[in-house]
Amino acid sequence: LQVQGSAPDAIRLNLRVPADLFSWNGAGVPLNLKYRYTAPTVQNNSALAVQINDQLVKSYRLAPASADDAQGRLQLPVLSNGGNRSSSALDIPAFRVGSSNQLQLRFNLDSQKTGLCQSVASNPVQAAVDPDSTIDFSGFVHYAQMPNLAYFANSGFPFTRYADLSQTAVVLPEHPAPQEIESMLTMLGHMGQWTGYPALRVQIARPRELALLSGKDLLVIGGSGSAPLLARWRDALPLSIGAASNEGASDGPITRASFSVKEQWRNGAHLPDGSARIDRDGALAALMGFELPGSKGRSVVALTATDQQQLSQLLDMLEKPDRVAQLQGDVALLRGGEVDSMRVGDGYLVGYVPWYAQLWSRAIQHPVLLGVLGALAGLLLAIGAFTALQELAARRRGV
Known part of the structure; x- marks a missing residue:
């Protein structure tokens, strides 16, 4: 210094x-x-x-x-x-x-x-x-609106709330491929860099052990092998990637991704409840965030792809600041080196704001009403003080 x-x-x-x-x-x-x-x-x-x-x-x-x-x-x-x-x-x-x-x-x-x-x-x-x-x-209080992939890409949140990752579980397939183990170790290394502390208390689990992971935020890693686990959460998933096929294709395989549209797209246009599907030639990798079904305030971040090789592309994206800056919302698609982020699913809140902070945050949205209430409070205080002084003067006069 x-x-x-x-x-x-x-x-x-x-x-x-x-x-x-x-x-x-x-x-x-x-x-x-x-x-x-x-x-x-x-x-x-x-x-x-x-x-x-x-x-x-x-x-x-x-x-x-x-x-x-x-x-x-x-x-x-x-x-x-x-x-x-x-x-x-x-x-x-x-x-x-x-x-x-x-x-x-x-x-x-x-x-x-x-x-x-x-x-x-x-x-x-x-x-x-x-x-x-x-x-x-x-x-400062701890309070955030989730899911937000920008938090995850820049600081590993919500997993890095505890430096030793004591409330984090990494879910791998039953028989993980080398790319999936590499992805897990790379992400734990990123989190150690963000917190300055090794991940001493992180839990490694398989999909069949999901019931034992209560009170944990889940980092799900896997290519196509993770589909059975994600299928359990189909109603909560903002994105479902289908297996590649040659159906209707002349030059190569078609990648199908289905979106559950519940809120709004990035451009702000409101859409009715429903679904959408995109078809694209070639492989696809996705980063998703959503609330763990049945566990209020607990988060899931999933790194998934149409094949194992795309997981390496997803890790490379997290190493590039210009790509990280494009991550936001609850779904990020990596296609041909390009990143598309959007908000599709429902949001939820984590953390806690004191009651007086909530009251004040809502009050400052109505400054005119706040001014009128302040004037009335001042008037009532003045009337009370005047009445008390009158009674004190009367007692001194013996009235």
Whole structure:
């Protein structure tokens, strides 16, 4: 957390937080920053810029040295909180914070050159951020609307709510193929990267053990071999991929995917309940998210494909930031290297928002009514205070 030179590179701190952090009152993230720097002899353009994800939050002008700094005497802090240093407290806007963030502290230590014929000092200026600086996410509640494949692709949510994956079960076919085992290990590696902790308590299960997985979020991995398991949840699935066949095809196999349309498509056009089917030449891979049937608030994310080779293509997609940025909704189709995302099925909520937060969130949607109620409350309070004062005055007069 130390830099030197007049224009050093920024101090970068990576921050990974859960995707379901919810700021119901619009409050920011409190940052208490403590730092030291080589103070300039005169006021100049030296400044400290605080950025989050390359977006400026606030900039502080660095004060010049004072007369007390020239006494040649100082006290080294050992176990005390003393010492000469600067501190700044600010709130990082909550809408700037995502699952994966980088906090950048950029010191711009301007040259102390005061005349045209005076050279710049050869000793480089220095700056440092004290390690007891804090950033506090504890004031946020956990609340999110699911399914959302963007949460999964960027941070492994909802599985990474617990760093050791203690509430996660990975469901593999009875006889998994090498590509399916590779997919499982790759996804566990991704989640360890997101949480910074190994998946020590994840549970590996087979479809026949589904009844033993109560209270777990499920990551279902499999190509065509996972079809018997997904068939149990046909009513909850947003997408059903049929087996490839040559029916009606002249040049190659036809891939059939059936969509259960319950809500609306990505373009916002409302459609009646029903289904749709697409036919396409070649193989197809899909990433799906939905609520586990019979378990309220528990999630299922399924990695499936028309054949085993397409699972590798699905893993490669998660390695490419431009493809990950296209993932959203509850269904993502990978066809020929292109990603199509959409929202098809019903949504559900995970987490909890306090009752007063729900009340306030609904109240601010009606500002006029809120103002009228505030005026009435003030009037009633004034009438009550006036009545109490009148009774007190009457008792003093002996009436």
